Amino acid sequence: MSKVCDDKTLTYIQTRFAEPQASKVQSIQTLWSGYGEIARYYLPSSKQSVIAKLVRPPANIEHPRGWNGQQSHARKLDSYVNESRFYQHFSQRLDRFCRTPLCYFSSTEETVVAKGEDHAVKDIQQDNIVSLLLMEDLDQAGFAKRYDEGSLESVRLGIRWLAYFHAKFLNQALHMLWPIGTYWHLATRPDEFAQMPEGELKQKATQLDSALNNARFQTLLHGDAKLANFCFSDDGSDLAAVDFQYVGRGAGIKDVMYFMGSCLDDAELTELADDLLDEYFVILKRAVERYHKGTFVSLGFAALEYEWRDLVPFAWADFQRFLAGWAPEHYKLNGYMQKQTAIALAKIW
Incomplete structure (x- = not known):
């Protein structure tokens, strides 16, 4: 698996959380058609882990079913921006009855331009990255089970x-x-x-x-x-x-x-x-x-x-x-x- 969540992501996490010893401990999954990666990072001072979802499209897109057109690509990119907007503006309204991971940071190109985010984020975004989400680790929060088949x-x-x-x-x-x-x-x-x-x-x-x-x-x-x-x-x-x-x-x-x-x-x-x-x-x-x-x-x-x-x-x-x-x-x-x-x-x- 390619190291999509690279050193720039780690550097930003270290800066964002004031955790210079933070490290990447697990690549959880590659996004659909290789559009990025979800990874777990560990913050030793707080004994906390965070999840990073980094969206960076590959140079050559290979859809599992062959749907590799420009419209499909544009729709996929827009979906990740859409997700970032949800976490930024809507997820905080939810409660324990419809639980989602807490969002620590949500970045898209538009938010960087609008808010003048720090240089670490701008550096990330110049590297063909569409969005970066930093979220609560649900495994650590007590939601560690996944089911392939539902009871x-x-x-x-x-x-x-x-x-x-x-x-x-x-x-x-x-x-x-x-x-x-x-x-x-x-x-x-x-x-x-x-x-x-x-x-x-x-x-x-x-x-x-x-x-x-x-x-x-x-x-x-x-x-x-x-x-x-x-x-x-x-x-x-x-x-x-x-x-x-x-x-x-x-x-x-x-x-x-x-x-x-x-x-x-x-x-x-x-x-x-x-x-x-x-x-x-x-x-x-x-x-x-x-x-x-x-x-x-x-x-x-x-x-x-x-x-x-x-x-x-x-x-x-x-x-x-x-x-x-x-x-x-x-x-x-x-x-x-x-x-x-x-x-x-x-x-x-």
Whole structure:
């Protein structure tokens, strides 16, 4: 693995935390298509570790599925800037019910220019670096478990996290972040759309997209709420979320659909999806009451629930539209998704 988080990153961490003996102790992972690295640094004086997420695109981009076009590259770079904005301006609003890592520092080219950041940051940014995030180490904070496969309890915890996250930002101004959250919405995927086979789903893709984007009730979507982006407590009773590249506005049900699809197979979705949706709306109502209190009546929760439940099959169909062009052999293209898509298509004339 290449040493993406290099000496300049270490120098900046040593300066930022006044820890001259700070050191890089682990390369945790390389970002998708080699766009950078997530690494752990240790600060001996405070006996604390921090996580650095450094985004520096490679000279030669190699996408695992061959999507190496300029539009894909630009979208990826913008997603990392989007994530930095989330940590800078929105993550501090969250609480223990929708836990994220604390952000110690968030740098993008725009923030350096706007705030006149110190020379150490400018030096980093001159080295083809798009963004640098310094965050709390969730492992050290007690969220060290990761799951490749979810138990029902872990899935329910994810549903709870999403409900509180969606309630927190319900119908609020979300300037600076993407106007449409998720990585698969139609406007950003013309190449994949062109690869779709002809048929009813392709013909009605614009109507599906419009129904979701024009929902009356909008919130902030995580945008990539899969099991791999949650860190669980040691006893498995709590969790925190990471990876906010695709955060943006949308109907909350898009996150719920995607999360269930990342955790459950065809048979499990058939058995559990309805109950999990019911649980999501019960918790969402409780969270709306918690965060919005006096405005709860004006938000019209019954109307919200009616609208988002009606959009459930549209969310499934919209994601199937993406997969059909991006990876038509993908395992998530299962019978449950196809049944939901058929329901959505039947509603569009």
